[in-house]
Amino acid sequence: MSHFCLPSGMHRSDITKVAPLVRRRVRVLKGDALFHPGDAADAVYAVRVGTIKTCITTASGRNQVVTFHLPGEIIGLESLVQVTHACRATALEDTSLCLIPSDVLKAQAVHIAPLRNRLLEAFSHEARHQRDQAVMLGQMTAEERIATFLLSLSERLSARGFAASEFLLRMSREDIGSHLGLKLETVSRILSRMGGAGLLRVRARNVAILDRDMLEHVSQGLRPLLPRTQPQAPRMTM
Amino acid sequence: MSHFCLPSGMHRSDITKVAPLVRRRVRVLKGDALFHPGDAADAVYAVRVGTIKTCITTASGRNQVVTFHLPGEIIGLESLVQVTHACRATALEDTSLCLIPSDVLKAQAVHIAPLRNRLLEAFSHEARHQRDQAVMLGQMTAEERIATFLLSLSERLSARGFAASEFLLRMSREDIGSHLGLKLETVSRILSRMGGAGLLRVRARNVAILDRDMLEHVSQGLRPLLPRTQPQAPRMTM
DNA sequence: CGTACAGTTGATAGGTCTCAAGCCGCGTGG
């Protein structure tokens, strides 16, 4: 339940709470990086408009999308603790962010109790989010992962005032797959399948959720898998 | 690299730092629970002797081992932020822990800067750990996962002064599988395979790492999979 | 209008799961 709403970063209200600390705005063009692995980690960011993905590269050179950051969400909390970034943060569309220098944030946290608590909460939230992601990757099928992912996107977007049931996927099929531990072909197939089953309407990167209840059932594995090819006569009378 | 040393909780030195705050000791017998989901989350624990597993149950009723907590590691950091536990913490052997009430910890953190930083670090560490877990589940094969898991155990045990290359698995094959997103049969098969290949010596829950270099190669997918059946004559001269 | 890239779809291969049978170690009780 509560483990499976997978938004990341702080809540909406957090943005306004720390508003006085914001030092400047940053713009990142589609495809450009906000920071690279190895860069000095000296600021925390909040997405104002746009979308950012953070990717990590493993020792063996494989890449994985760790998180998609939507408007209102926080990036780079780790810079309060570490000196360099481990991830690469890339803009999926032209994006503008608020920048708060991490030393300012740390200095202010000494005096302001609510801010301290907010930081703890944000970290805790991040840990929970990553744990839920691990649980998802550990035991969900491809269909369950994609259903969960779409519902999470829907929820987070609607929390920011966007339409809950019709939205644009800012990321490629490959990005989605990377985030969910799947290949792009599998993502594509399952989106098509969900479209065919009437759960979604998918046209390129436009997605409309047509049957949210059913999608939730799928996300919890309560439903036999959707038909792989066409349904056929399910079982003849012997 | 640094992403794949997967210890959880604070470092060794943390234990002593917060020693004055410790209010009492707790003992949990093998198989018993330290706390259940829904229980009030009002304390943070540090393992003194023994091993604890924390499990989460998803909305669909499936269970997953989130973390194994070895001596020196921290449990229940979330209680600084949340009022109830989401996980179940179970002892894998008779275990004794230090208990620090979370309100005491929070109160002290107001005055003691190093403690504050420690808490942030611990949270950040936890988030990183969970992220690495997600990356592992997202793209590693069963062999890579198990190699990574064994190396992580070895590293964490040796950090606490235990032997690095020969240790006892406190958890069942099923627990390992649950933690790694695999079934117990797969865990068993792969341990056997690694034994047969000379990387390990496995007898029941005793594990000895015989070829750490090779195990590291396997953990990074740099090696063609170990032979599935018996090694046979590796390759005859045609 | 053609190139390039993202996405779709098909056929096949491969890894892990499932189901099933047996083995082993250990605690219990005769």
Next chain:
DNA sequence: CCACGCGGCTTGAGACCTATCAACTGTACG
């Protein structure tokens, strides 16, 4: 002390899901 039974573990055969390889379509952009 040994027989027994149970849970944890091993091993095998087959099915299933997802990856892989490949062809093709559509679409954005020069």
